[in-house]
Amino acid sequence: NAGVTQTPKFRILKIGQSMTLQCAQDMNHNYMYWYRQDPGMGLKLIYYSVGAGITDKGEVPNGYNVSRSTTEDFPLRLELAAPSQTSVYFCASSLVHFDVRTNYGYTFGSGTRLTVV
Amino acid sequence: GQQLNQSPQSMFIQEGEDVSMNCTSSSIFNTWLWYKQDPGEGPVLLIALYKAGELTSNGRLTAQFGITRKDSFLNISASIPSDVGIYFCAGRSGTGNQFYFGTGTSLTVIP
Numbered sequence: 209n210a211g212v213t214q215t216p217k218f219r220i221l222k223i224g225q226s227m228t229l230q231c232a233q234d235m236n237h238n239y240m241y242w243y244r245q246d247p248g249m250g251l252k253l254i255y256y257s258v259g260a261g262i263t264d265k266g267e268v269p270n271g272y273n274v275s276r277s278t279t280e281d282f283p284l285r286l287e288l289a290a291p292s293q294t295s296v297y298f299c300a301s302s303l304v305h306f307d308v309r310t311n312y313g314y315t316f317g318s319g320t321r322l323t324v325v
Numbered sequence: 326g327q328q329l330n331q332s333p334q335s336m337f338i339q340e341g342e343d344v345s346m347n348c349t350s351s352s353i354f355n356t357w358l359w360y361k362q363d364p365g366e367g368p369v370l371l372i373a374l375y376k377a378g379e380l381t382s383n384g385r386l387t388a389q390f391g392i393t394r395k396d397s398f399l400n401i402s403a404s405i406p407s408d409v410g411i412y413f414c415a416g417r418s419g420t421g422n423q424f425y426f427g428t429g430t431s432l433t434v435i436p
Contacts, residue, residue, distance in 0.1 A: 212367070243426075250329065250413060250426030251368070266423060298367050313358060314424075316367025 210234050214299050214317035221289040221324045229284040229320050231299030239302045240282040241266070241314065242274065244295040251298065257282055289324045296321050327352055331414055331427035339435050344401040346430045348414030357397040358415040358424065359388050368413055372399070404434045 215230045233240065238259050243251040243266075253266030257276040271293060273285040282301075286293060300314040331348045338344060348357070356375055360368035372383050374390035374397060381388055389398045397414055414427040 248334075248428060250331075250428045251415075252426075253423055256423075267425075300367070313370035313373060314368075316369070318366050 212299055212301055212315050212317035214297075214320050216320060217318070218321045219323070221286075221322065223289060223291065223324060225289050226285070226287045227289065227322075229286075229297055229299075229322070231282045231284070231317060232280050233282075233299075233301040233315070234280065235301065235303070235315065236279060237301035237303050237315070238279070240276065241300045241302075242272070242282070242284045243298045243300065244268065244293075245298060245319075246295050254284065254297075286322075291324050294322060294324045327416070327418070327425040329414060329416060329425055329427035331412075331430050333430060334428070335431040335433070337433045337435060338404055340404060340406060342404055344404055344408070344432060345398065346400075346412060346432075347396060347398045348416070348427045349396045350416055350425075351395070352418050353394040354416035354418050355394070356417045356424075357388070357390050359386075359397070359399050360413040360415065360426075362411045362413060362429075364410070371412075401432075404432075406434050406436055408432060409434050 212233045241256040242254040245251050252268045255274040257263045260279050263274050297320045299317045302314050329350050359371045362368040372388040377392050377394050379390040385402045387400045411429045411431050413429050415424040417424045
């Protein structure tokens with residue numbers, strides 16, 4: 209059981225380039241999330257999805273796009289990379305949105321470290 | 326967005342010592358989570374709290390949901406080297422879809 213898999217683990221982009229961060233989960237989870245983590249800061253929610261075909265903005269969505277064509281995959285797209293997007297990106301998933309009856313939390317991937325120069 | 330403040334920012338302790346850290350918010354939350362992040366990895370859920378005053382343990386870890394609903398506490402007893410990492414709190418108000426994360430407490434355990 210692989211859990212949440214993120215690729216690539218590291219990437220260096222030039223300003224203005226575009227790229228897609230991949231995220232896949234094999235747990236049949238409905239909910240998926242993208243967070244960014246800046247040094248000394250907590251996780252900030254970029255986008256989330258409650259199921260295939262449904263996405264919504266989080267706290268810091270500007271400069272990013274997402275799609276959810278399947279339950280398993282939730283790619284994050286950067287169209288015009290900027291230095292402010294240098295960060296560590298985490299994808300997470302959950303079966304339901306933290307059902308208090310079952311204590312389902314988020315399962316996080318191991319992260320993608322992105323540097324924009 | 327919601328502001329969660331964690332303190333202390335970092336701790337350096339001797340193996341065997343107890344550890345206490347806390348998290349405060351500007352808003353009332355109805356769910357508090359505590360995560361641990363090892364270097365190069367994603368956060369892993371340690372403890373979840375659902376109501377004010379609740380005290381929940383997970384091995385040597387104990388967390389409490391503050392009675393004001395604006396804070397939470399995490400204690401680690403008899404620390405060991407593998408406790409090293411960054412501990413994050415996260416909270417949610419109402420039934421919204423977003424958890425807000427604290428800035429983290431970095432723990433170093435000296436053998």
